[in-house]
Amino acid sequence: MRYFTKDHEWIDVDGSSATVGITDYAQGQLGDVVFVELPDAGRVVEAGKEAAVVESVKAASEVYAPVSGTVTEANAALADTPDLVNTAPEGDGWFFRLTLSNPIELDGLMDEGAYKAFVESL
Amino acid sequence: MADNELSDCKTLPLDALHKRLGGRMVPFAGYAMPVQYPTGVMAEHLWTRESAGLFDVSHMGQLLLEGEGAADWLETVAPGDFKALPAGKMRYSLLLAPDGGILDDLMVTNTGRALYLVVNGATKADDIAYMRERLPAGLVLTHMEDSALLALQGPKAVEVLQRLGVAPEFPDIPAVGDMKFMTGGPFLWGDVRLGVSRSGYTGEDGYEISIAAADAEAFVEALLADPAVKPIGLGARDSLRLEAGLPLYGHDLTPEIEPVEAGLAFAISKRRKVEGGFPGAERILGALLNGPARKRVGLKPEGRLPAREGAAIFAGDSQVGVVTSGGFAPSVGGPVAMGYVDAAHATDGTTLEIEVRGKRLVATVVPMPFHQKNYVR
Numbered sequence: 001m002r003y004f005t006k007d008h009e010w011i012d013v014d015g016s017s018a019t020v021g022i023t024d025y026a027q028g029q030l031g032d033v034v035f036v037e038l039p040d041a042g043r044v045v046e047a048g049k050e051a052a053v054v055e056s057v058k059a060a061s062e063v064y065a066p067v068s069g070t071v072t073e074a075n076a077a078l079a080d081t082p083d084l085v086n087t088a089p090e091g092d093g094w095f096f097r098l099t100l101s102n103p104i105e106l107d108g109l110m111d112e113g114a115y116k117a118f119v120e121s122l
Numbered sequence: 123m124a125d126n127e128l129s130d131c132k133t134l135p136l137d138a139l140h141k142r143l144g145g146r147m148v149p150f151a152g153y154a155m156p157v158q159y160p161t162g163v164m165a166e167h168l169w170t171r172e173s174a175g176l177f178d179v180s181h182m183g184q185l186l187l188e189g190e191g192a193a194d195w196l197e198t199v200a201p202g203d204f205k206a207l208p209a210g211k212m213r214y215s216l217l218l219a220p221d222g223g224i225l226d227d228l229m230v231t232n233t234g235r236a237l238y239l240v241v242n243g244a245t246k247a248d249d250i251a252y253m254r255e256r257l258p259a260g261l262v263l264t265h266m267e268d269s270a271l272l273a274l275q276g277p278k279a280v281e282v283l284q285r286l287g288v289a290p291e292f293p294d295i296p297a298v299g300d301m302k303f304m305t306g307g308p309f310l311w312g313d314v315r316l317g318v319s320r321s322g323y324t325g326e327d328g329y330e331i332s333i334a335a336a337d338a339e340a341f342v343e344a345l346l347a348d349p350a351v352k353p354i355g356l357g358a359r360d361s362l363r364l365e366a367g368l369p370l371y372g373h374d375l376t377p378e379i380e381p382v383e384a385g386l387a388f389a390i391s392k393r394r395k396v397e398g399g400f401p402g403a404e405r406i407l408g409a410l411l412n413g414p415a416r417k418r419v420g421l422k423p424e425g426r427l428p429a430r431e432g433a434a435i436f437a438g439d440s441q442v443g444v445v446t447s448g449g450f451a452p453s454v455g456g457p458v459a460m461g462y463v464d465a466a467h468a469t470d471g472t473t474l475e476i477e478v479r480g481k482r483l484v485a486t487v488v489p490m491p492f493h494q495k496n497y498v499r
Contacts, residue, residue, distance in 0.1 A: 031357070032164035034450040034457075035426045037479070053479065055428050057163040057450045058357050082426070 003066065003106055004115035010090060011066040013106060021094040022054070022063060022085065025119050031056045033085040038074035038096055045071060045098065047105050052095050054085065067105040069098035128154055134180040135270045135335035139342060143353050151243035153181045156355040163357035167452040170324055170362055171493075174276040175354035176345055183246025184269050184332055185239040187253075189261035192237050199253060201381065201400040202230060203391030209234035210295070212304050212319055216381055216389050217241070217249055222402015223377035224384065225252060227369070231306050231319060238306075238317070240271070240330070242371045270338035275328030275362075277496065278350040283329060286311060286344055288318065298329070303497040306330075311341060324359070325366025325495045364458060365451045367420060367490025373431055374418060374446040374460060380406050383414035383462065416443065417468040420490035421459040421476065423483045426450075428457040429476040435463055436475045436482065442467045445476060451492055458492045459485070 002012045008026035012019045027033065035055040045051040045065035052063040074096045077084060084093035100106075110118060128147060131154040140147065145156030156178070158166060169175055187196060193204035202215040212231035219225050226245045231238040241249045246265070253263055274282060283298045290297060291308040298309070298318065306319025317332035333341055345351050360370065369375050375384055380402060387410060394400060398407060423429050428450050435443035448459030459476070467474060470489050475482040 031158060031162050032450075032452075035428065037427070055450065057167070057361055057452065058157070060428070060430065079426075 002112060003109035004112065004118075005064070005066045005109055006118065007064050009063060009066045011106075011109070013100070013103075016100050016103070017072065017097060018067070018069070018100055019094050019097050020051070020066060022089055023115070023119075024089050027086050027089040027093075030054055030061055030085075031058055033082045036078045036082050036085060036095065038078065039071045041071055041073055043071045044101075045069060047102070055082075063095065065098070066109060067098075067100055068102045069100045071096050071098045073097040134178065135338050136178050136180065136342060139339055140178065140353075143346075145353070145355060148356070150356055151181045153243065155181060156353070158355040158357045159353050161352070163355070163361060164452050166352065166354040166358035167361050169352050170276045170326060170354055170358060171453055172277065173352070174274055174278040174282050174328075174348075174350045175324070175358070176342065176351050177273040177275065177354050177359055178270070178342075179243075179273050179330075179359075180270040180335075180338075181243030182271055183239075183241040183243065183249065184266040184271055185241065185246075185250065186264040186266060187237040187239060187261065188235070188264070191258075192261055193232075195258060195261055196230065196237060197394070197400065199256065199401060200228075200230070201390040201394045201403075201406070203393045204230060204232070204237065206391075206393070207232045210305050210307050212306055212321060214304075214389055216386060217252070218381075218401040218406075219377055220401050222380045222405040224371075224375045224379055224381060225249065225377060227371050227375055227386075227389075229319075229321065233307075233317075238332075244372055266332070268335050269332050270335045272331045272333065272338070272342065272345075273322050273324075273328060274331065274345065274351070275322045275324040275326045275354075277327055279326075279328040280498075282345065282348050282350050283318075285348060288316065291315070301498075303327070303499055311344075314341065316341075320498065323366070323368055324362035325368070325491055325493060326362070327496050327498050360447075361449060361452060364447050364449060364460070365453055365491060365493040366495055367460065367492060369418065369460070370447055379462075380409060380414070382406055382409035383416050383418065385418045413465060416462045416464050418446070418460060419463055419468050420488045420492060421445070421448070421461060421474070421485045422488045422492070423457045423459065423476060423485040425483065426456060427478060427481075427483060429459045429478050429483055429485065433459075433461075434477045435461055435485075436477065437467050437472075442474065453493045460490065463487070
Protein backbone atom coordinates (compact mmCIF):
# COMPACT_ATOMS: atom_id res chain seq x y z
CA MET A 1 0.00 0.00 0.00
CA ARG A 2 1.38 3.36 -1.02
CA TYR A 3 0.80 6.56 0.98
CA PHE A 4 1.66 10.19 0.27
CA THR A 5 2.49 13.29 2.32
CA LYS A 6 1.64 16.95 1.81
CA ASP A 7 5.39 17.50 1.39
CA HIS A 8 5.33 15.21 -1.67
CA GLU A 9 7.05 12.14 -0.27
CA TRP A 10 5.67 8.68 -1.00
CA ILE A 11 5.97 5.63 1.25
CA ASP A 12 5.35 2.11 0.09
CA VAL A 13 4.48 -0.09 3.08
CA ASP A 14 4.94 -3.86 3.24
CA GLY A 15 4.23 -5.17 6.75
CA SER A 16 6.53 -3.38 9.18
CA SER A 17 9.00 -2.21 6.53
CA ALA A 18 8.60 0.53 3.96
CA THR A 19 10.34 2.30 1.06
CA VAL A 20 10.39 6.11 0.85
CA GLY A 21 10.90 8.47 -2.09
CA ILE A 22 9.64 11.73 -3.53
CA THR A 23 6.78 12.05 -5.97
CA ASP A 24 6.85 12.88 -9.66
CA TYR A 25 5.32 16.25 -8.80
CA ALA A 26 8.14 16.93 -6.33
CA GLN A 27 10.90 16.08 -8.80
CA GLY A 28 9.24 18.33 -11.38
CA GLN A 29 9.28 21.22 -8.92
CA LEU A 30 12.89 20.60 -7.90
CA GLY A 31 14.28 20.30 -11.39
CA ASP A 32 17.47 18.47 -12.30
CA VAL A 33 18.68 16.54 -9.26
CA VAL A 34 22.48 16.52 -9.01
CA PHE A 35 23.05 15.06 -5.53
CA VAL A 36 21.05 13.27 -2.85
CA GLU A 37 22.18 13.12 0.76
CA LEU A 38 20.69 9.97 2.26
CA PRO A 39 20.45 8.73 5.85
CA ASP A 40 22.78 5.89 6.87
CA ALA A 41 21.37 2.52 7.86
CA GLY A 42 20.64 2.52 11.57
CA ARG A 43 19.62 6.16 11.74
CA VAL A 44 16.38 6.80 13.61
CA VAL A 45 14.10 9.20 11.73
CA GLU A 46 11.05 10.97 13.06
CA ALA A 47 7.78 11.61 11.20
CA GLY A 48 7.82 15.07 9.61
CA LYS A 49 11.52 15.66 10.38
CA GLU A 50 14.38 15.92 7.91
CA ALA A 51 15.64 12.57 6.67
CA ALA A 52 17.42 13.44 3.41
CA VAL A 53 18.46 16.43 1.30
CA VAL A 54 18.01 16.76 -2.45
CA GLU A 55 20.30 19.13 -4.32
CA SER A 56 19.08 20.38 -7.68
CA VAL A 57 21.05 22.72 -9.94
CA LYS A 58 19.17 25.57 -8.30
CA ALA A 59 18.89 24.77 -4.60
CA ALA A 60 19.00 22.31 -1.71
CA SER A 61 15.67 20.95 -0.44
CA GLU A 62 14.91 18.86 2.61
CA VAL A 63 13.04 15.59 2.39
CA TYR A 64 11.06 14.59 5.46
CA ALA A 65 10.38 11.14 6.86
CA PRO A 66 6.68 10.35 6.24
CA VAL A 67 6.64 8.20 9.40
CA SER A 68 9.00 7.42 12.27
CA GLY A 69 11.33 4.45 12.12
CA THR A 70 14.84 3.12 11.73
CA VAL A 71 16.57 3.30 8.35
CA THR A 72 17.62 -0.11 7.07
CA GLU A 73 19.02 0.79 3.64
CA ALA A 74 19.74 3.86 1.49
CA ASN A 75 19.51 3.69 -2.31
CA ALA A 76 23.17 3.36 -3.26
CA ALA A 77 22.35 3.89 -6.97
CA LEU A 78 21.62 7.56 -6.30
CA ALA A 79 25.29 8.27 -5.50
CA ASP A 80 26.33 7.88 -9.14
CA THR A 81 22.98 8.44 -10.84
CA PRO A 82 21.07 11.06 -8.84
CA ASP A 83 19.03 11.79 -11.97
CA LEU A 84 17.08 8.58 -11.24
CA VAL A 85 15.06 10.88 -8.98
CA ASN A 86 13.98 12.77 -12.10
CA THR A 87 13.58 9.83 -14.46
CA ALA A 88 12.02 7.28 -12.06
CA PRO A 89 10.97 9.14 -8.91
CA GLU A 90 8.38 6.59 -7.86
CA GLY A 91 10.50 3.56 -8.85
CA ASP A 92 14.30 3.18 -9.11
CA GLY A 93 14.75 6.68 -7.71
CA TRP A 94 13.61 5.63 -4.21
CA PHE A 95 15.54 7.19 -1.30
CA PHE A 96 15.65 4.79 1.64
CA ARG A 97 13.98 1.85 3.38
CA LEU A 98 13.01 1.82 7.01
CA THR A 99 11.35 -0.26 9.73
CA LEU A 100 8.26 1.49 11.04
CA SER A 101 8.28 2.25 14.76
CA ASN A 102 4.77 3.68 14.94
CA PRO A 103 2.59 2.36 12.08
CA ILE A 104 -0.43 4.30 13.33
CA GLU A 105 1.22 7.41 11.81
CA LEU A 106 0.20 6.05 8.40
CA ASP A 107 -3.37 7.05 9.23
CA GLY A 108 -2.39 10.68 8.84
CA LEU A 109 -1.18 10.22 5.25
CA MET A 110 -3.02 10.39 1.94
CA ASP A 111 -3.78 7.54 -0.41
CA GLU A 112 -3.07 7.89 -4.12
CA GLY A 113 -6.48 9.38 -4.97
CA ALA A 114 -6.32 11.93 -2.18
CA TYR A 115 -2.78 12.92 -3.14
CA LYS A 116 -3.75 13.34 -6.79
CA ALA A 117 -6.57 15.65 -5.75
CA PHE A 118 -4.20 17.52 -3.45
CA VAL A 119 -1.69 18.13 -6.27
CA GLU A 120 -4.44 19.30 -8.60
CA SER A 121 -5.53 21.82 -5.96
CA LEU A 122 -2.05 23.41 -5.86
CA MET B 123 15.51 44.36 -2.34
CA ALA B 124 13.91 41.37 -0.68
CA ASP B 125 12.03 39.13 -3.04
CA ASN B 126 8.50 38.94 -1.79
CA GLU B 127 5.35 37.22 -2.95
CA LEU B 128 4.82 36.69 -6.67
CA SER B 129 1.47 38.48 -6.39
CA ASP B 130 3.24 41.64 -5.18
CA CYS B 131 5.60 41.66 -8.15
CA LYS B 132 5.53 43.95 -11.15
CA THR B 133 5.30 42.30 -14.55
CA LEU B 134 7.64 42.76 -17.51
CA PRO B 135 6.62 43.40 -21.14
CA LEU B 136 7.01 39.72 -22.09
CA ASP B 137 5.10 38.31 -19.10
CA ALA B 138 2.30 36.75 -21.16
CA LEU B 139 4.78 35.17 -23.56
CA HIS B 140 6.77 33.57 -20.72
CA LYS B 141 3.60 32.05 -19.33
CA ARG B 142 2.59 30.80 -22.76
CA LEU B 143 6.00 29.14 -23.07
CA GLY B 144 5.44 27.35 -19.75
CA GLY B 145 7.91 29.47 -17.80
CA ARG B 146 7.82 28.98 -14.05
CA MET B 147 7.47 32.52 -12.73
CA VAL B 148 9.25 33.53 -9.52
CA PRO B 149 9.81 36.86 -7.77
CA PHE B 150 13.16 38.41 -8.72
CA ALA B 151 14.27 42.01 -8.20
CA GLY B 152 10.62 42.93 -7.61
CA TYR B 153 9.44 41.40 -10.91
CA ALA B 154 7.76 38.16 -11.87
CA MET B 155 10.40 36.40 -13.96
CA PRO B 156 10.83 32.93 -15.48
CA VAL B 157 13.30 30.83 -13.48
CA GLN B 158 13.02 28.00 -15.99
CA TYR B 159 10.91 26.60 -18.81
CA PRO B 160 9.64 23.01 -19.03
CA THR B 161 12.95 21.54 -20.28
CA GLY B 162 14.68 22.59 -17.05
CA VAL B 163 17.83 24.37 -15.95
CA MET B 164 20.31 21.69 -17.01
CA ALA B 165 19.02 21.42 -20.59
CA GLU B 166 18.69 25.21 -20.91
CA HIS B 167 22.26 25.71 -19.71
CA LEU B 168 23.72 23.17 -22.12
CA TRP B 169 21.58 24.47 -25.01
CA THR B 170 23.01 27.96 -24.49
CA ARG B 171 26.57 26.60 -24.62
CA GLU B 172 25.96 24.68 -27.85
CA SER B 173 23.31 26.66 -29.74
CA ALA B 174 21.54 29.91 -28.80
CA GLY B 175 19.61 30.77 -25.64
CA LEU B 176 17.21 33.70 -25.41
CA PHE B 177 17.03 35.51 -22.05
CA ASP B 178 14.56 38.23 -21.10
CA VAL B 179 16.59 40.63 -18.95
CA SER B 180 14.07 43.48 -19.11
CA HIS B 181 14.24 43.81 -15.30
CA MET B 182 17.65 45.41 -15.73
CA GLY B 183 17.83 49.18 -15.79
CA GLN B 184 18.56 50.82 -19.15
CA LEU B 185 19.70 54.39 -18.62
CA LEU B 186 20.80 57.19 -20.94
CA LEU B 187 23.24 59.81 -19.69
CA GLU B 188 23.20 62.85 -21.98
CA GLY B 189 24.74 66.30 -22.05
CA GLU B 190 28.04 68.08 -22.42
CA GLY B 191 30.66 66.42 -20.21
CA ALA B 192 28.72 63.20 -19.53
CA ALA B 193 31.88 61.07 -19.73
CA ASP B 194 33.81 63.40 -17.42
CA TRP B 195 31.03 63.28 -14.86
CA LEU B 196 30.62 59.49 -15.01
CA GLU B 197 34.29 59.25 -14.09
CA THR B 198 33.43 60.85 -10.72
CA VAL B 199 31.26 57.84 -9.73
CA ALA B 200 32.91 54.98 -11.68
CA PRO B 201 36.59 54.12 -12.27
CA GLY B 202 36.51 53.67 -16.08
CA ASP B 203 38.20 55.81 -18.73
CA PHE B 204 35.00 56.98 -20.35
CA LYS B 205 36.57 60.07 -21.89
CA ALA B 206 38.63 57.77 -24.13
CA LEU B 207 35.75 55.35 -24.85
CA PRO B 208 35.19 55.51 -28.62
CA ALA B 209 31.70 55.64 -30.08
CA GLY B 210 30.36 52.12 -30.56
CA LYS B 211 32.46 50.62 -27.76
CA MET B 212 31.38 49.41 -24.34
CA ARG B 213 33.08 48.80 -21.01
CA TYR B 214 32.29 46.86 -17.87
CA SER B 215 32.39 49.24 -14.93
CA LEU B 216 31.43 49.72 -11.28
CA LEU B 217 29.29 52.32 -9.55
CA LEU B 218 31.23 53.17 -6.40
CA ALA B 219 30.12 54.50 -3.01
CA PRO B 220 32.14 57.36 -1.48
CA ASP B 221 34.17 54.78 0.49
CA GLY B 222 34.95 52.75 -2.65
CA GLY B 223 32.41 49.99 -1.92
CA ILE B 224 30.62 48.56 -4.95
CA LEU B 225 27.05 49.89 -5.32
CA ASP B 226 26.52 48.09 -8.62
CA ASP B 227 28.26 46.68 -11.66
CA LEU B 228 27.20 48.00 -15.02
CA MET B 229 27.88 48.18 -18.74
CA VAL B 230 28.65 51.57 -20.30
CA THR B 231 28.33 52.07 -24.07
CA ASN B 232 29.25 55.23 -25.93
CA THR B 233 26.47 55.61 -28.49
CA GLY B 234 28.14 58.69 -29.98
CA ARG B 235 25.44 61.00 -28.68
CA ALA B 236 25.05 59.68 -25.15
CA LEU B 237 26.32 57.11 -22.68
CA TYR B 238 24.00 54.12 -22.46
CA LEU B 239 24.20 52.32 -19.12
CA VAL B 240 22.80 48.91 -18.20
CA VAL B 241 22.53 48.38 -14.44
CA ASN B 242 21.13 45.56 -12.30
CA GLY B 243 17.38 45.25 -11.75
CA ALA B 244 17.45 45.02 -7.96
CA THR B 245 19.69 48.09 -7.65
CA LYS B 246 18.43 50.33 -10.45
CA ALA B 247 16.22 52.59 -8.30
CA ASP B 248 19.08 53.20 -5.85
CA ASP B 249 21.57 53.70 -8.70
CA ILE B 250 19.37 56.32 -10.35
CA ALA B 251 18.84 58.17 -7.06
CA TYR B 252 22.59 58.06 -6.28
CA MET B 253 23.52 59.45 -9.68
CA ARG B 254 20.78 62.09 -9.89
CA GLU B 255 21.76 63.39 -6.45
CA ARG B 256 25.22 64.11 -7.84
CA LEU B 257 24.32 65.09 -11.39
CA PRO B 258 25.38 68.61 -12.36
CA ALA B 259 23.12 71.00 -14.30
CA GLY B 260 23.24 70.27 -18.01
CA LEU B 261 23.37 66.48 -17.66
CA VAL B 262 20.23 64.38 -17.93
CA LEU B 263 19.84 60.78 -16.76
CA THR B 264 16.86 59.05 -18.38
CA HIS B 265 15.46 55.68 -17.33
CA MET B 266 14.31 53.91 -20.52
CA GLU B 267 11.30 52.33 -18.85
CA ASP B 268 9.53 51.61 -22.14
CA SER B 269 12.32 49.41 -23.45
CA ALA B 270 12.77 45.67 -23.10
CA LEU B 271 16.22 44.06 -22.97
CA LEU B 272 16.98 40.65 -24.42
CA ALA B 273 20.14 38.57 -24.41
CA LEU B 274 20.73 36.05 -27.19
CA GLN B 275 23.69 33.96 -26.09
CA GLY B 276 25.61 31.04 -27.52
CA PRO B 277 27.68 30.07 -30.57
CA LYS B 278 24.68 30.18 -32.94
CA ALA B 279 23.46 33.63 -31.82
CA VAL B 280 25.29 35.30 -34.71
CA GLU B 281 23.72 33.16 -37.43
CA VAL B 282 20.27 33.57 -35.87
CA LEU B 283 20.47 37.36 -36.10
CA GLN B 284 21.80 37.06 -39.65
CA ARG B 285 18.93 34.76 -40.70
CA LEU B 286 16.49 37.22 -39.17
CA GLY B 287 17.92 40.03 -41.29
CA VAL B 288 19.05 42.22 -38.40
CA ALA B 289 21.13 44.87 -40.16
CA PRO B 290 23.04 48.02 -39.20
CA GLU B 291 21.02 51.22 -39.37
CA PHE B 292 23.94 53.12 -40.89
CA PRO B 293 26.52 51.99 -43.47
CA ASP B 294 29.53 52.74 -41.26
CA ILE B 295 28.40 50.22 -38.61
CA PRO B 296 29.70 46.65 -38.94
CA ALA B 297 27.18 43.85 -39.58
CA VAL B 298 26.34 41.55 -36.64
CA GLY B 299 28.86 38.95 -37.80
CA ASP B 300 31.67 41.51 -38.06
CA MET B 301 31.12 43.10 -34.64
CA LYS B 302 33.79 42.52 -32.01
CA PHE B 303 32.91 41.59 -28.44
CA MET B 304 32.04 44.68 -26.34
CA THR B 305 30.91 46.83 -29.26
CA GLY B 306 27.40 47.99 -30.10
CA GLY B 307 25.27 50.23 -32.25
CA PRO B 308 21.85 50.94 -33.80
CA PHE B 309 20.36 48.16 -35.94
CA LEU B 310 17.08 47.49 -37.74
CA TRP B 311 14.82 44.45 -37.89
CA GLY B 312 12.55 45.48 -40.74
CA ASP B 313 11.54 48.94 -39.58
CA VAL B 314 11.91 48.08 -35.89
CA ARG B 315 14.87 49.81 -34.25
CA LEU B 316 17.20 47.76 -32.08
CA GLY B 317 20.19 48.67 -29.94
CA VAL B 318 22.48 45.70 -30.45
CA SER B 319 25.75 44.98 -28.68
CA ARG B 320 27.96 41.92 -28.89
CA SER B 321 28.10 41.17 -25.20
CA GLY B 322 26.53 39.14 -22.45
CA TYR B 323 27.06 37.47 -19.11
CA THR B 324 27.20 33.77 -19.90
CA GLY B 325 30.79 33.33 -21.05
CA GLU B 326 29.53 32.67 -24.58
CA ASP B 327 29.53 34.77 -27.72
CA GLY B 328 26.24 36.56 -28.04
CA TYR B 329 24.28 39.77 -28.19
CA GLU B 330 22.23 42.01 -25.98
CA ILE B 331 19.34 43.71 -27.71
CA SER B 332 17.41 46.74 -26.52
CA ILE B 333 13.98 47.12 -28.13
CA ALA B 334 10.84 49.17 -27.52
CA ALA B 335 8.55 47.21 -25.20
CA ALA B 336 5.74 47.41 -27.77
CA ASP B 337 7.88 45.63 -30.39
CA ALA B 338 9.45 43.07 -28.06
CA GLU B 339 6.94 40.25 -28.30
CA ALA B 340 6.91 40.11 -32.12
CA PHE B 341 10.71 40.14 -32.19
CA VAL B 342 10.99 37.40 -29.58
CA GLU B 343 8.44 35.27 -31.46
CA ALA B 344 10.58 35.68 -34.59
CA LEU B 345 13.72 34.65 -32.68
CA LEU B 346 12.00 31.62 -31.14
CA ALA B 347 10.78 30.52 -34.57
CA ASP B 348 14.42 29.76 -35.38
CA PRO B 349 15.10 26.14 -34.37
CA ALA B 350 18.50 27.15 -32.96
CA VAL B 351 16.84 29.31 -30.30
CA LYS B 352 15.21 28.26 -27.03
CA PRO B 353 14.01 30.44 -24.16
CA ILE B 354 16.25 30.29 -21.08
CA GLY B 355 15.31 31.20 -17.53
CA LEU B 356 17.09 32.81 -14.61
CA GLY B 357 18.23 29.46 -13.24
CA ALA B 358 20.47 28.73 -16.21
CA ARG B 359 21.51 32.38 -16.44
CA ASP B 360 22.92 31.97 -12.93
CA SER B 361 24.69 28.66 -13.59
CA LEU B 362 26.14 29.99 -16.87
CA ARG B 363 27.60 33.14 -15.30
CA LEU B 364 28.91 31.15 -12.34
CA GLU B 365 30.77 28.76 -14.66
CA ALA B 366 32.14 31.77 -16.52
CA GLY B 367 33.51 33.10 -13.20
CA LEU B 368 31.40 36.25 -13.47
CA PRO B 369 30.30 37.84 -10.19
CA LEU B 370 26.62 38.47 -9.44
CA TYR B 371 25.70 41.73 -7.75
CA GLY B 372 24.09 41.31 -4.33
CA HIS B 373 25.90 38.01 -3.85
CA ASP B 374 29.54 38.24 -4.95
CA LEU B 375 29.59 42.05 -4.98
CA THR B 376 28.16 44.28 -2.25
CA PRO B 377 28.73 47.79 -0.81
CA GLU B 378 31.10 46.17 1.72
CA ILE B 379 33.39 44.94 -1.07
CA GLU B 380 35.83 47.09 -3.07
CA PRO B 381 36.87 46.31 -6.65
CA VAL B 382 40.38 44.97 -6.02
CA GLU B 383 39.39 42.25 -3.55
CA ALA B 384 36.56 41.37 -5.96
CA GLY B 385 39.17 40.65 -8.64
CA LEU B 386 37.81 43.48 -10.78
CA ALA B 387 40.92 45.68 -10.92
CA PHE B 388 40.68 45.41 -14.72
CA ALA B 389 37.64 47.70 -14.50
CA ILE B 390 39.88 50.48 -13.19
CA SER B 391 41.36 51.98 -16.36
CA LYS B 392 45.09 52.62 -16.60
CA ARG B 393 44.69 56.40 -16.60
CA ARG B 394 42.40 56.26 -13.57
CA LYS B 395 44.94 54.13 -11.67
CA VAL B 396 47.43 56.96 -12.18
CA GLU B 397 45.09 59.90 -11.71
CA GLY B 398 42.56 58.56 -9.20
CA GLY B 399 39.61 60.91 -8.80
CA PHE B 400 36.94 58.22 -8.37
CA PRO B 401 35.10 57.43 -5.10
CA GLY B 402 37.28 55.61 -2.58
CA ALA B 403 40.35 56.04 -4.79
CA GLU B 404 42.73 56.08 -1.84
CA ARG B 405 41.41 52.81 -0.42
CA ILE B 406 41.17 51.13 -3.82
CA LEU B 407 44.60 52.24 -5.05
CA GLY B 408 46.01 51.18 -1.66
CA ALA B 409 44.55 47.71 -2.15
CA LEU B 410 46.08 47.63 -5.64
CA LEU B 411 49.50 48.58 -4.28
CA ASN B 412 49.59 46.47 -1.13
CA GLY B 413 47.27 43.66 -2.15
CA PRO B 414 43.80 43.24 -0.64
CA ALA B 415 43.26 41.50 2.72
CA ARG B 416 40.85 39.02 1.12
CA LYS B 417 40.19 37.93 -2.45
CA ARG B 418 37.36 36.54 -4.51
CA VAL B 419 38.48 33.09 -5.64
CA GLY B 420 37.14 30.10 -7.51
CA LEU B 421 36.64 26.91 -5.50
CA LYS B 422 36.27 23.37 -6.77
CA PRO B 423 34.72 21.07 -4.14
CA GLU B 424 35.59 17.37 -4.36
CA GLY B 425 32.71 15.00 -5.03
CA ARG B 426 29.24 15.95 -6.19
CA LEU B 427 27.74 17.85 -3.24
CA PRO B 428 27.33 21.56 -4.11
CA ALA B 429 28.51 24.21 -1.66
CA ARG B 430 26.18 27.19 -1.81
CA GLU B 431 26.06 30.85 -0.83
CA GLY B 432 26.75 31.39 2.85
CA ALA B 433 28.80 28.23 3.44
CA ALA B 434 31.83 28.87 5.67
CA ILE B 435 35.32 28.19 4.30
CA PHE B 436 37.96 26.78 6.64
CA ALA B 437 41.72 26.26 6.73
CA GLY B 438 42.08 23.73 9.51
CA ASP B 439 40.07 25.01 12.48
CA SER B 440 39.94 28.66 11.47
CA GLN B 441 37.31 30.14 9.22
CA VAL B 442 39.11 31.99 6.42
CA GLY B 443 36.20 32.90 4.19
CA VAL B 444 32.67 32.40 2.96
CA VAL B 445 31.07 31.14 -0.25
CA THR B 446 29.15 33.88 -2.10
CA SER B 447 27.92 31.81 -5.09
CA GLY B 448 27.92 28.11 -5.59
CA GLY B 449 26.07 25.30 -7.20
CA PHE B 450 26.22 22.53 -9.73
CA ALA B 451 27.93 23.50 -12.97
CA PRO B 452 26.33 21.58 -15.85
CA SER B 453 29.16 22.08 -18.38
CA VAL B 454 31.79 21.18 -15.76
CA GLY B 455 29.76 18.19 -14.59
CA GLY B 456 30.25 18.91 -10.91
CA PRO B 457 29.95 21.53 -8.20
CA VAL B 458 31.79 24.87 -8.38
CA ALA B 459 31.76 27.88 -6.11
CA MET B 460 33.20 31.32 -5.68
CA GLY B 461 33.79 33.15 -2.45
CA TYR B 462 36.02 35.47 -0.48
CA VAL B 463 39.00 34.06 1.43
CA ASP B 464 41.83 35.69 3.37
CA ALA B 465 44.67 36.57 1.00
CA ALA B 466 47.02 34.08 2.71
CA HIS B 467 44.76 31.23 1.54
CA ALA B 468 43.82 32.60 -1.88
CA THR B 469 46.61 31.13 -4.01
CA ASP B 470 45.55 28.74 -6.77
CA GLY B 471 46.04 25.16 -5.67
CA THR B 472 45.43 25.84 -1.96
CA THR B 473 43.37 23.11 -0.31
CA LEU B 474 40.59 24.39 1.95
CA GLU B 475 37.40 22.97 3.45
CA ILE B 476 33.82 24.16 3.01
CA GLU B 477 31.21 23.34 5.63
CA VAL B 478 27.91 22.06 4.24
CA ARG B 479 25.27 20.88 6.74
CA GLY B 480 27.90 20.16 9.38
CA LYS B 481 30.17 18.22 7.00
CA ARG B 482 33.48 19.43 5.66
CA LEU B 483 34.01 19.22 1.90
CA VAL B 484 37.56 19.39 0.61
CA ALA B 485 37.82 22.18 -1.97
CA THR B 486 40.70 23.55 -4.00
CA VAL B 487 41.26 27.19 -4.92
CA VAL B 488 41.23 27.25 -8.72
CA PRO B 489 41.50 29.93 -11.41
CA MET B 490 38.26 31.12 -13.02
CA PRO B 491 36.47 30.73 -15.37
CA PHE B 492 35.49 27.15 -14.60
CA HIS B 493 34.39 26.82 -18.22
CA GLN B 494 36.40 28.46 -21.00
CA LYS B 495 34.90 31.67 -22.37
CA ASN B 496 34.12 31.84 -26.07
CA TYR B 497 34.10 35.53 -26.89
CA VAL B 498 34.74 36.90 -30.40
CA ARG B 499 37.53 39.39 -29.82
